[in-house]
Amino acid sequence: MKESNELFQEITEGNTKLLVPKKSLTEKTPPIKPAFFNPKARTNRDFSMIAYAAFLKKFEGPKIFLEGLSGVGARGLRVANELKIEKMIINDLNPTALQMARHSANLNNLKNIEFSEKEVCVFLSEHSRKEKRGSLVDIDPFGSPATFFDCGIRATMHGGMLSTAATDLQVLNGLFQGACKRKYGGIPIRVEYGNEMAIRLILGSLRSVAARLGIEIIPMFVESEMHYYRTYVKILNRIDQEENIGYIIHCKNCGHRKISLKQQQECELCKLKTSIAGPLWIGKIFDKEYVKNMIEEIPNLKINKSCEKTLYKCLDESEMPGTYFTLDEIAKKNKSSPPKLEKIILNLKEKGFVSSVTSFNPTGFRTNANINEIIKMF
Numbered sequence: 044m045k046e047s048n049e050l051f052q053e054i055t056e057g058n059t060k061l062l063v064p065k066k067s068l069t070e071k072t073p074p075i076k077p078a079f080f081n082p083k084a085r086t087n088r089d090f091s092m093i094a095y096a097a098f099l100k101k102f103e104g105p106k107i108f109l110e111g112l113s114g115v116g117a118r119g120l121r122v123a124n125e126l127k128i129e130k131m132i133i134n135d136l137n138p139t140a141l142q143m144a145r146h147s148a149n150l151n152n153l154k155n156i157e158f159s160e161k162e163v164c165v166f167l168s169e170h171s172r173k174e175k176r177g178s179l180v181d182i183d184p185f186g187s188p189a190t191f192f193d194c195g196i197r198a199t200m201h202g203g204m205l206s207t208a209a210t211d212l213q214v215l216n217g218l219f220q221g222a223c224k225r226k227y228g229g230i231p232i233r234v235e236y237g238n239e240m241a242i243r244l245i246l247g248s249l250r251s252v253a254a255r256l257g258i259e260i261i262p263m264f265v266e267s268e269m270h271y272y273r274t275y276v277k278i279l280n281r282i283d284q285e286e287n288i289g290y291i292i293h294c295k296n297c298g299h300r301k302i303s304l305k306q307q308q309e310c311e312l313c314k315l316k317t318s319i320a321g322p323l324w325i326g327k328i329f330d331k332e333y334v335k336n337m338i339e340e341i342p343n344l345k346i347n348k349s350c351e352k353t354l355y356k357c358l359d360e361s362e363m364p365g366t367y368f369t370l371d372e373i374a375k376k377n378k379s380s381p382p383k384l385e386k387i388i389l390n391l392k393e394k395g396f397v398s399s400v401t402s403f404n405p406t407g408f409r410t411n412a413n414i415n416e417i418i419k420m421f
Contacts, residue, residue, distance in 0.1 A: 049065075050064060050065060050066075050077060051063065051064060051065060051143065052064075052065045052068060053150070054068070054082075056085060056088065056117060056121065057088075057089070057092060057121050057124075057125055057344065057345045057346065058121075058124060058125050058345050059117075059120055059121045059124040059125060059147075059151055060147060060150040060151055061080075061115065061116075061117055061120065061147045061150075062115065062143045062146045062147045062150065063080040063082075063115055063117075063143070064077055064078055064080060064115075064143075067079070067080040067081065067082060068082055076139075077139045077140075078114060078115050078137055078139045078140035078143055079114040079115070079137075079140065080114055080115045080117060081114075083270070084270075084271075085347065086268070086347050086349065086350065087208070087266070087268060087271060087273065088117060088118050088121060089344075089346035089347045089350050090264075090266050090273070090350060090353075091118055091121075091122075091181070091206065091273075092121055092122070092125060092126070092344055092346060093337045093340050093341060093344060093346065093350060093354070094204075094206070094263075094264055094275050094337060095108075095122055095126055095179055095204075096126050096337075096340040096343065096344060097333060097336035097337040097339070097340050098179065098204050098263075098333075099126055099127060099128070099178075099179075100336065100340070101336065102178055102202065102203075103202075104178055104200060104202060104203075105129055105130070105178060106127065106128050106129045106130070106178055106179075107128075107129060107130045107131075107132075107176070107177045107178050107179070107200075108122055108123070108128050108130070108131045108132070108177060108178070108179045108180075108181070109132050109134070109166075109167070109170055109177035109179070109180045109181070109198060110131070110132070110133050110134060110181045110183075111134055111163040111166060111167055111180070111181065111182045111183075111191065111195070112134070112135060112163050112182060112183050112184050113133045113134060113135045113140065113141075113144060114135060114137075114140050114183075115140050115143045115144055115147070116133045116135075116140070116141075116143070116144030116147060116148075118181060118183065119131055119133045119144070119156075119181070120133075120144065120147050120148060120151065120153065120156075122179075123148070123151075123153050123155060123156055124151045124153055125344065125345075128155065129155065130155055130157070131153075131155055131156045131157070132156075132157045132158075132159055132170075132177075133156060133157070133158050133159070134158075134159040134160070134161055134163065134166040135160065136160060136161065136162060136163075138160055141158050141160055144158065145158060163182065163184075163191055163194070164190075164191060164193075164194040167180070167191070167194035167195060167197065167198040168194055168197070168198070170198040171194065171197035171198050173200075175198075176198055176199060176200035176203065177198055177199060177200065177203060178199075178200055178202075178203040178204070179203060179204050179206070180195055180198050180199045180203065180204070180205045180206070181206050181207075182195050182205075182206070182207045182208070183207075183208045184207075184208070184210075185210060186209075186210055186211045187209055187211045187214065187226050187227075188207035188208060188209050188245070189226045189227055189245075189248055191207065192207070192248065192249055192252040192253075193252055193256070195207060196249075196252060196253050196256060196258055196260075196278060197256065199278040200278070201278065201279060201280040202277065202278070202279065203277070203278050204263065204275055204276065204277055204278070205249075205260075205275075205276055205278055206273065206274065206275045206276075207245070207249075207273070207274055208271050208272070208273045209241075209245055209271060209272045209273075210270060210271045211226075212241070212270070212271075212272070214226065215227070215231060215237075215240075215241035215244055215245070215272065216231060216233065216237040216238070216240075216241055217231040217232055217233040217234075217237060217240075218233075223244065226248075227244045227245065227247070227248040228247065228248050228251055228322065229244045229247050229248070229320070229321050229322050229323045230319075230320060230321065231244055231320050232291075232293055232318045232319075232320045234293055234300070234320075235368075235369045235371070235372050235404075236300075236366050236367050236368075236369070236403065236404070236407070238267040238272065238403050238404070239267070239328075239365070239366060239367065239401075239403050240291060240320055240323070240366075241267075241272055242265045242267060242272050242274060242328060243291070243321075243323040243324045243325070243328070243365070244320075244321075244323045244324075245272060245274055246260070246262055246265075246274055246276070246323070246324035246328065247288055247321070247322055247323035247324040249274070249276060249324075250283070250287065250288060250324055251288070253278070253283070254282075254283055257280070257281075257282050258278060258279065258280060258281075258283075259278075259279040259281050259282065259283035259285075260276040260277070260278060260279075260283070261276060261277040261279065261330065262274060262275070262276050262324070262326070262327065262328045262329070262330070263275045263276060263277055263329075263330045263333045264329060264330070264333060264334060264337065264357070265328045265329065266353075266402075267402070267403050277330075285326065286304055287324060287325055287326035288321075288322050288323070288324065288325065289302060289303055289304040289305070289321060289322065289323070289325040290302075290303050290304075290305070290306050290307075290319050290320060290321035290322060290323070290325075291303075291319070291320040291321060291323065291325075291365075291366060292306070292307045292310075292317050292318075292319055293317060293318045293319075293320065294310035294312065294313060294315060294317050294318070295318055296310065296313050296315045297310060297312050297313040297315070297414060297415070298372060298376060298414040299311065299312045299313070299413055299414050299415075300366050300414075301366075302325045302364070302365040302366060303325075304325070306319050306321075307319075312413065312414070312415055325365060327361070327362075328365075329357050329358075329360065329361035330361070331358065331361040331362060334354060334357045334358045334361055335358065337354055338351065338354050338355070338358065341354075353402050354402075356399075356400050356401060356402040357402045359399040359400055360399045360400065360401050360402065360409050363397060363398075363399050363401075363409040363410075364397075364409055364410070364411050366409075367401045367403060367404065367407040367408060367409045368407065368408055368409075368410065368414070368417065369404055369406050369407050369408075370382060370384060370387070370406040370407075370408075371406065373387070373417060373418065373421060376414070376418050377418060377421055379421070381406070382421050384400065384406060384408060387408060387417075387420075387421070388400065388408055388410075390420050390421075391408075391410050391412055391417070391420070394412070394416075394420065396410050396411055396412040396416070397409075397410060397411050398410040398412070
C-alpha cells in the first residue's frame, strides 16, 4: 500500500501482524474511514480467540470460518494465523479495509484466506447451502446484530458456532424500550443487573429466529464489556423442545427479582406491583464444560491476563441462578457501608444457600437467597 507510511501503521496483536489506520491508535473514537479498527476491543478479540480455540479442538467437521463484518480483518486474521483453521473467508463492504486485510495476510504469510466485498447478508446467504456453511460464523456490527440473526443462523453448519456482538447498549439497557421491543422482541427494565438482562434479550431474540427455522441454539459463553455484549451459541439442526423463553420479574420497591416462565404482576415478598422484562432467554448462559475447555486453551495463546480471571468467574457462576445482586444494592437497603464480597458469599453458603461471584460485575454475586434473606444476614 503506497500511502501506508502516512495513513497506516503496522502493529502486533497476539502473534499476528496487522496493518491498521494510524488515527485509530491516537483518536479517542476510532474513525470509520479509511477503515475501522478499534484497539480497545483487543480483550474482546482475545476472548474470541480462546472461545474459537476451545470450539475447534472438539469440532469434528470441516473448520471453516466466515467473518461477516471484518473491518481491517483483525479477528479473522488472528484466527487464521493463531488457530488451526482450514479455510477463512473475510467479508467487508469497505474496499480499503479489505486491501488492508490482504496486506496483513501477506505480512503473516497466510494462504488459507479468501476475501469478499459484499453486503453481509448477501455474503452469508451465499453460504447458507449445505456444502457452503461455516463451522464458525462471526458477526460484529455497529449497533444491533438482530438484522443478521436470520442469515447468520442459516450460514452456520449443524454443530457449528455463531457469535454476534451488540453495541446498541442504551437500547438494550432500557433507555429506549420501544426500539428494544422492535429489534429484539422483548422489553428491558432499568436495573443494577441490566447487562445480564440485555444478554438474555439478545439470546431470546436469537432463540425466536432459530425456532422459526427449526433450529436449536445452545448458549456456550457470553461476555459483557463497557462497550459491547457478545454471545457465542452452538447451532443444532433440530427443533428446540425446551421451555427457555420467559420473563424477569423485578420489584422496584423491595428489590426482589426472579426468573419466571409466566408474567407476575404482584411481588411475592411485598405484594406491590412488579416490573416485567421480556420475553427473554431464561436458560443457562454458560456451558460449564466449554468454559473449562476455554481455560485449558489459555496457555497456548498470547492474550490479556485479565481473560483468565474472568473465565474462572464464568465457571463459578455457570450453574448458578439467573440475575445477580450487587454490594451497593445491599448497602443501600441496609443504610450501611457495603459488606465484603467474599464475606457475603461465605455467609450465604454457611446458611445453606448457593452463592458465587459473577463475571458481569466486580461487586456482583449470585445466590438462590432472596433479597430479604440477604439483608437479614447483614
